[in-house]
Amino acid sequence: MTDRTREGVDAHALASSGSAPSHTVMAARARALGVWYYAETVLRGMRAYFWPIMLYAAGQPVLYMVAMGIGLGTLVDSGAGSVGGVDYLTFVAPALLVSTVVMSVSGEMTYPVMSGFKWQRLYYGPAASALEPGQIALGHLVAVVIRFVVQSLIFWAVMLVFGATTAPWWQSWLVVPVGVLTATAFGAPLQAYASTLTDEGFQFSFIQRFVVMPMFLFAGTFFPLSAMPTYLHWIGWVSPVWHGTELARLASYGAPLSPTMLAVHLGFLVLCTVAGLLLAVRSYTRRLHS
Amino acid sequence: MSLRALSSGNVRAVLERGFTVIKNQNWMILVSGFFEPVFYLVAMGVGMGGLVGQVEGPGGQPTTYAAYIAPALLATSAMNGAIYDSTWNVFFKLRFAKLYQAMLQTSLGPLDVALGEILMALFRGFIYALGFLGVLAVMGLVTSWWALAMVPVAVLVAFGFAALGMGITSYMTSFQQMDLINFALLPMFLFSATLYPISVYPDPIQWVVMAMPLWHAVELMRQLSVGYLTGMTLVHVGYFLVMTAAGLWLTTVRLRRLFLR
Numbered sequence: 001m002t003d004r005t006r007e008g009v010d011a012h013a014l015a016s017s018g019s020a021p022s023h024t025v026m027a028a029r030a031r032a033l034g035v036w037y038y039a040e041t042v043l044r045g046m047r048a049y050f051w052p053i054m055l056y057a058a059g060q061p062v063l064y065m066v067a068m069g070i071g072l073g074t075l076v077d078s079g080a081g082s083v084g085g086v087d088y089l090t091f092v093a094p095a096l097l098v099s100t101v102v103m104s105v106s107g108e109m110t111y112p113v114m115s116g117f118k119w120q121r122l123y124y125g126p127a128a129s130a131l132e133p134g135q136i137a138l139g140h141l142v143a144v145v146i147r148f149v150v151q152s153l154i155f156w157a158v159m160l161v162f163g164a165t166t167a168p169w170w171q172s173w174l175v176v177p178v179g180v181l182t183a184t185a186f187g188a189p190l191q192a193y194a195s196t197l198t199d200e201g202f203q204f205s206f207i208q209r210f211v212v213m214p215m216f217l218f219a220g221t222f223f224p225l226s227a228m229p230t231y232l233h234w235i236g237w238v239s240p241v242w243h244g245t246e247l248a249r250l251a252s253y254g255a256p257l258s259p260t261m262l263a264v265h266l267g268f269l270v271l272c273t274v275a276g277l278l279l280a281v282r283s284y285t286r287r288l289h290s
Numbered sequence: 291m292s293l294r295a296l297s298s299g300n301v302r303a304v305l306e307r308g309f310t311v312i313k314n315q316n317w318m319i320l321v322s323g324f325f326e327p328v329f330y331l332v333a334m335g336v337g338m339g340g341l342v343g344q345v346e347g348p349g350g351q352p353t354t355y356a357a358y359i360a361p362a363l364l365a366t367s368a369m370n371g372a373i374y375d376s377t378w379n380v381f382f383k384l385r386f387a388k389l390y391q392a393m394l395q396t397s398l399g400p401l402d403v404a405l406g407e408i409l410m411a412l413f414r415g416f417i418y419a420l421g422f423l424g425v426l427a428v429m430g431l432v433t434s435w436w437a438l439a440m441v442p443v444a445v446l447v448a449f450g451f452a453a454l455g456m457g458i459t460s461y462m463t464s465f466q467q468m469d470l471i472n473f474a475l476l477p478m479f480l481f482s483a484t485l486y487p488i489s490v491y492p493d494p495i496q497w498v499v500m501a502m503p504l505w506h507a508v509e510l511m512r513q514l515s516v517g518y519l520t521g522m523t524l525v526h527v528g529y530f531l532v533m534t535a536a537g538l539w540l541t542t543v544r545l546r547r548l549f550l551r
Contacts, residue, residue: 064480067477068485070490071480071486071491072486076341206318210322210325217329217333227336227338
C-alpha cells in the first residue's frame, strides 16, 4: 500500500513539498471545524447504505400515506366524518412525518453509538487527534440531522403529491424543520444514554418496545390525545413526538394552536435537545478522555 | 436422497440448546415482544375505535373496531415472532456464530437443525398467542369458543413464516440484504386488511393483497374470533399448509447445499 488516498493525493509528497500546512495549523483547524470533520466521516460511512436509506426515505412515507391516510381514512371519514375539522389524510400526514423521523433517529442513535465506543471503536481515533470528545458527539448528531433534513424533505414532497397539506407551500415546508427538531429532541438524549452503556443487553430492544413504539401509538399520531382516557394523556405530554406533531399540524394545515402552547411545544423540544447534547458531551468526554 | 441422510432424529438436542439460551440470556426480550401487539390493540382499539365506530366483521355483522383488529394483530404477532426468530436470529447463527456448521459436525442432519430452529420459533408464536388470547378475554373481545382455535392456528401461521423465512435467510450474506425483510414486512402489515377492510382498494390491488400470506392469516383469525366459518376457512388453512411444506423443503435443501458438500 502507498500513502495515496482515494482522491489520488500523495500525502507523503504533499508533506515533504512544504506546501502542506504545519501540524499546529491543521490541529487548529480541527479544533475549529471538528464537528464538521466528524460529521463528514459519518456521512461518508452512510454512503455504503445510500440506496437502502433513500428507498426507506421515499418508500416509507408513500406506504404510510396510502395505508393510514387513505385506507384507514376511509373508515374514519365514514365513521367520525372528520378529525379536528379536516379529513383524516390531512390530519395524520404531518404526524406520520414526525413519527417516522423519530423512529429512524432511534435506530441511528443506539447501535451506531455503541459501535463507536465498543465494536468498531470509531470514536477513539478522532479522540486521539486534536478533536474534542464533545465535537465527536456533536459531529455524529449533525451527520444524522443532515440525513433527516433529506428524509423530511422527501416526506414533505410526498405529502404535497398526495394533496395532504392544505396550507400553501411557503407555510407547509415548516414541517421539515419541525421534523428535524423533534428528531434531535429525542435523538440527543438517546445518544447521551447510549454513550453511557458499556454492554449491550436488552436496553435498546426495551427502548424500541417501551418508548419508541408507545410514542408512535399513544402520542397523538393517529388520533388526538383527547380520544384517549385522561389518565393516558401524560404519555403525550412527555413525548417529543406529541409536541412535534402539534407544531407540524399547525404548519401543514393551520391546526388551531394558542401562542402559549406554541411556545410550550417549541420550548420542550429545544430543552430536550440542549439537555441531551450537554449530557452527551459530558458522557463522551468522560469516556474518551479517561 | 433418503431421510436418513438428512436427519438423525435428534431434534431434541437443538431444542434443548434453544431453551438453555432463552433461560440464560434473552427471556426478557422474548417476554417483552408480547407487549407490542397489546400496545397496538389498546392504542388502535380504544383511540381509533372512538373515531371509527362500528365496522363490518366477518359475515357482515357489525363489530367494534377493537374486536375487528384484535385477530389481525394476533396474526401479525405470530408472523413477527416467527420471522424474527427465523431470520435475524438464524442469520447471526449462520454467518457469524457459525453455529450450524458446528451442529452439522455432530450426528445432527440438516433437517434436524431446520426443524429444531423452526420449532423454537413456533414456541415463541405459541406463547405470544396464548398471552394475547388472555388479553382479549380480559378486554371482553372473545365472543366464540372457536377463538380457542386461534392458538393452534397461530402456531400454524408461525410455522409457515418460520419455515419460509429460514429458507430465504439462507440466501442472505449481508446486513443490507437482511433489510429487505423489513421492506417486505412493513407493506404486508399495512396492506393485509389488518387495520381496515380490503374493500377500500380497487380490484387489482385486492388480488395482490390476497396473494400475500398475512392476508390469509388475518382472515382466518378474524373468522375464528367470531366463529364464522366458510369454505374460505379451508383455503386459508390450506395456504399455510402448502407454505409450511414448501418452506421446510427449501430450508432443508439449502442447509444441505451450504454445509454437506
